[in-house]
Amino acid sequence: MEDLRDDRDSWTSENCSVARAMDIVGSRSTVLIMREALLGTRRFDDFVRRVGVGEPAMAARLKEMVAAELLERIPYREPGQRTRHEYQLTRKGRELLPVITALRNWGDTWTAADTGPSIVATHHDCGEPIRAVLRCAAGHEIADGDIDIIAGPGLVRRD
Amino acid sequence: MEDLRDDRDSWTSENCSVARAMDIVGSRSTVLIMREALLGTRRFDDFVRRVGVGEPAMAARLKEMVAAELLERIPYREPGQRTRHEYQLTRKGRELLPVITALRNWGDTWTAADTGPSIVATHHDCGEPIRAVLRCAAGHEIADGDIDIIAGPGLVRRD
DNA sequence: GCGCTGACTTCAGCATACGCAAGTCAGATC
DNA sequence: GATCTGACTTGCGTATGCTGAAGTCAGCGC
Numbered sequence: 001m002e003d004l005r006d007d008r009d010s011w012t013s014e015n016c017s018v019a020r021a022m023d024i025v026g027s028r029s030t031v032l033i034m035r036e037a038l039l040g041t042r043r044f045d046d047f048v049r050r051v052g053v054g055e056p057a058m059a060a061r062l063k064e065m066v067a068a069e070l071l072e073r074i075p076y077r078e079p080g081q082r083t084r085h086e087y088q089l090t091r092k093g094r095e096l097l098p099v100i101t102a103l104r105n106w107g108d109t110w111t112a113a114d115t116g117p118s119i120v121a122t123h124h125d126c127g128e129p130i131r132a133v134l135r136c137a138a139g140h141e142i143a144d145g146d147i148d149i150i151a152g153p154g155l156v157r158r159d
Numbered sequence: 160m161e162d163l164r165d166d167r168d169s170w171t172s173e174n175c176s177v178a179r180a181m182d183i184v185g186s187r188s189t190v191l192i193m194r195e196a197l198l199g200t201r202r203f204d205d206f207v208r209r210v211g212v213g214e215p216a217m218a219a220r221l222k223e224m225v226a227a228e229l230l231e232r233i234p235y236r237e238p239g240q241r242t243r244h245e246y247q248l249t250r251k252g253r254e255l256l257p258v259i260t261a262l263r264n265w266g267d268t269w270t271a272a273d274t275g276p277s278i279v280a281t282h283h284d285c286g287e288p289i290r291a292v293l294r295c296a297a298g299h300e301i302a303d304g305d306i307d308i309i310a311g312p313g314l315v316r317r318d
Numbered sequence: 319g320c321g322c323t324g325a326c327t328t329c330a331g332c333a334t335a336c337g338c339a340a341g342t343c344a345g346a347t348c
Numbered sequence: 349g350a351t352c353t354g355a356c357t358t359g360c361g362t363a364t365g366c367t368g369a370a371g372t373c374a375g376c377g378c
Binding site for chain 1: 172211251258274309312
């Protein structure tokens with residue numbers, strides 16, 4: 001099987017999933033909102049306070065994220081309160097957890113404060129810390145050089 | 160063990176590894192340059208052509224990334240050519256692979272073109288496709304609700 | 319029907335990111 | 349010493365992201 005890296009100029013980066021993903025979650029505040037949402041935050045002013053971004057920016061970001069279907073705007077009502085709206089993660093949003101986790105792992109390793117990480121995600125069943133790792137569909141763990149890059153159905157070749 | 164999500168307002172998001180990571184790799188073009196670097200690209204004009212960003216932006220980005228120690232600027236010389244410089248991944252840069260992979264997985268699933276993904280990373284030994292997954296240090300695979308969030312040494316509490 | 323509150327919106331103003339076009343610069347080839 | 353080329357830099361103009369301060373709006377409690 002030919003490895004695409006051997007002839008990098010025979011194909012283009014049109015139709016790149018990384019680029020399309022970055023068009024959606026490419027800004028700093030969007031990622032930090034996802035971090036908070038994955039920690040359970042749902043309300044506008046909690047997002048504002050915990051992410052540390054201003055109200056206008058937050059309103060704009062949340063609107064984008066609802067449009068991108070990362071979040072859903074859902075009415076709720078507490079007893080004796082009027083109807084309000086909260087922002088719940090969709091499945092599409094929840095599935096960004098490996099991205100955020102990988103980012104947190106990397107940040108913990110390479111940009112750590114001298115005090116160490118502030119929070120640790122652990123496995124509920126055994127208490128061991130959780131990391132994002134590479135694994136193949138057969139269950140093997142992937143070491144650094146063990147990867148081939150092959151053509152998918154959407155590859156755009158150049159000739 | 161107390162789960163920090165139960166009392167989200169008792170601690171702050173200062174010292175957040177995700178935020179610090181985003182300060183370094185938070186822009187679209189930085190991520191796309193990392194994608195190319197992980198595919199083996201090393202030279203200035205190859206980056207310009209393959210990432211699809213202009214020369215001024217590329218020069219600025221590469222300079223930042225060298226300063227952030229994601230890339231190293233290394234002199235090389237081809238026979239009959241003058242000395243030039245290429246950009247090689249450092250270990251710090253190479254360890255962003257799980258982040259990029261998680262992002263590509265997510266993009267393939269949720270933003271796919273109708274044609275399907277353009278490239279697939281496979282395990283060299285068995286040929287199966289590779290994904291970024293969550294795993295705990297004891298080797299268990301992590302399902303969606305199986306995560307606790309506990310305090311790390313660097314947590315900043317609010318009182 | 320008035321105040322309160324959470325959830326926004328509106329309005330400057332600034333900083334960064336990017337594009338395009340053109341210019342520079344160093345050194346190997348001729 | 350003129351030419352060529354890869355690797356940038358300079359100089360614009362535009363778009364996006366953010367901040368801070370102030371204003372709006374929809375009800376529930378009184």
